[in-house]
Amino acid sequence: MSFLNSKKxxxxxxxxxxxxxxxxxxxxxxxxxxxxxxxFIRDIAGSMKWHxxxxxxxxxxxxxxxxxxxxxxxxxxxxYKSTSSSVxxxxxxxxxxxxxxIGALVFLGCSTRMVLxxxxxxxxxxxGLVGLALGVGTGILxxxxxxxxxxxxxxxxxxxxxxxxxxVILLVLSVTTTFFVASSKGPGSIHAPFMISLIGGxxxxxxAQRTRMCFTGSFRNLFFMKNFEMITPIFGMxxxxxxxxxATGQFKIAPYGPIAHPxxxxxxxxxxxxxxxxxxxxxxxxxxxxxxxxxxxxxxxAVLGMFVGAAMAHNFKLAASAAAKATEKAPAxxxxxxxxxxxxxxxxxxxxxIIGFTGIKKGKENV
Amino acid sequence: xxxxxxxxxxxxxxxxxxLKMEKACRKNHIKGKLIPVPREISAGCGMxxxxxxxxxxxxxxxxxxxxxxxxxIYEMMK
Numbered sequence: 001m002s003f004l005n006s007k008k009x010x011x012x013x014x015x016x017x018x019x020x021x022x023x024x025x026x027x028x029x030x031x032x033x034x035x036x037x038x039x040f041i042r043d044i045a046g047s048m049k050w051h052x053x054x055x056x057x058x059x060x061x062x063x064x065x066x067x068x069x070x071x072x073x074x075x076x077x078x079x080y081k082s083t084s085s086s087v088x089x090x091x092x093x094x095x096x097x098x099x100x101x102i103g104a105l106v107f108l109g110c111s112t113r114m115v116l117x118x119x120x121x122x123x124x125x126x127x128g129l130v131g132l133a134l135g136v137g138t139g140i141l142x143x144x145x146x147x148x149x150x151x152x153x154x155x156x157x158x159x160x161x162x163x164x165x166x167x168v169i170l171l172v173l174s175v176t177t178t179f180f181v182a183s184s185k186g187p188g189s190i191h192a193p194f195m196i197s198l199i200g201g202x203x204x205x206x207x208a209q210r211t212r213m214c215f216t217g218s219f220r221n222l223f224f225m226k227n228f229e230m231i232t233p234i235f236g237m238x239x240x241x242x243x244x245x246x247a248t249g250q251f252k253i254a255p256y257g258p259i260a261h262p263x264x265x266x267x268x269x270x271x272x273x274x275x276x277x278x279x280x281x282x283x284x285x286x287x288x289x290x291x292x293x294x295x296x297x298x299x300x301x302a303v304l305g306m307f308v309g310a311a312m313a314h315n316f317k318l319a320a321s322a323a324a325k326a327t328e329k330a331p332a333x334x335x336x337x338x339x340x341x342x343x344x345x346x347x348x349x350x351x352x353x354i355i356g357f358t359g360i361k362k363g364k365e366n367v
Numbered sequence: 368x369x370x371x372x373x374x375x376x377x378x379x380x381x382x383x384x385x386l387k388m389e390k391a392c393r394k395n396h397i398k399g400k401l402i403p404v405p406r407e408i409s410a411g412c413g414m415x416x417x418x419x420x421x422x423x424x425x426x427x428x429x430x431x432x433x434x435x436x437x438x439x440i441y442e443m444m445k
Contacts, residue, residue: 002407005405005406005407010406074410077410079409079410143382143383143386144386146383146386146387147382147383148381148382148383150381151380151381151436209410212406212410212411212412214412217412221403224401224414225400225401225402225403225414227402227403229403230403230412282412283412287412294410363381363383
């Protein structure tokens with residue numbers, strides 16, 4: 001186990017995580033989406049009819065797999081521990097989760113997908129990376145001012161089993177009943193076979209738990225402590241996907257890739273929200289799933305926020321639309337968020353700043 | 368490559384306590400740095416303080432004097 005905890009070890013595990021992403025894309029998931037947490041939460045919300053955007057409805061087994069994988073490996077290694085902070089902190093995390101997913105859906109992808117898009121030569125994803133870094137930088141300013149959402153207390157271990165169990169029951173229902181809807185066209189209709197998705201998700205969850213893979217945390221550590229440890233597995237994942245894309249002729253430097261848009265300001269601001277939210281909540285969308293599996297009720301709260309936020313993003317037309325070139329049947333589309341989404345981004349930033357200042361106040365009260 | 372030496376690693380209840388530690392150590396000229404909590408210690412992604420083992424007593428004094436809320440103190444090669 002000591003090798004796997006070393007920098008080389010987590011690099012190797014990052015490579016394996018990249019291979020899992022490649023396997024999911026090669027097995028039928030949207031090519032540069034593979035295992036996008038925000039997109040897949042949005043698809044699950046749609047499959048439960050929390051929103052009615054027909055192209056993005058499918059109960060993605062990968063999300064359940066990531067949580068179950070993290071739960072299983074943390075029980076196996078003795079690292080599972082159910083913890084929770086105060087109720088007021090849980091509510092702030094819920095609100096932060098809503099903001100984080102809205103930011104991601106304005107960019108059209110969470111930080112995981114951002115890296116996958118970067119590995120495909122999508123310039124708009126590199127633009128998003130600038131936003132993510134700025135968001136993490138803003139979050140660090142709050143940390144330096146004493147931001148804290150309070151100490152986590154250990155609680156009954158069974159509490160942490162509830163959320164994964166509910167998701168497993170919903171997953172079983174999704175394949176055994178007709179309660180859920182599934183897209184017949186659009187990204188929701190493009191998916192790997194059920195078992196491959198589930199196993200891929202479980203493997204990804206195990207790898208993400210072992211490596212503590214976190215896109216916002218790795219930037220926080222890089223900026224704050226000049227520490228490269230956490231970014232190592234992400235670099236491994238990026239390299240594998242890059243090599244795969246080059247080898248299969250899918251790497252193409254372009255202003256934007258499939259299901260993306262080149263609206264610079266909104267790509268920056270969308271990922272700025274993800275970076276800031278991830279730093280204030282202690283983890284990017286992927287990390288929140290893993291921590292939820294590991295017993296953190298704080299992260300369960302953030303993940304529930306992401307589900308609600310994803311539904312809001314489509315019901316209120318906040319999510320961006322993808323850009324498209326003109327075809328014989330349809331004119332070119334510039335893509336990006338509409339006015340609702342543009343306003344929502346500023347509301348999300350305001351909400352996160354309120355969370356930030358509340359955290360500074362809470363931090364002082366805890367002295 | 369950097370040679371590993373025996374270190375004292377202090378973990379905290381919150382990130383803000385870790386930053387308080389950094390501030391107090393800087394003020395008192397105690398060498399060390401903030402690091403991510405080592406993977407061997409935790410599956411979480413918090414911050415820890417790392418100093419050479421000889422500075423352990425000075426660190427304990429800083430923690431005490433500044434009422435810094437710590438979780439654990441470890442000794443390990445880093």
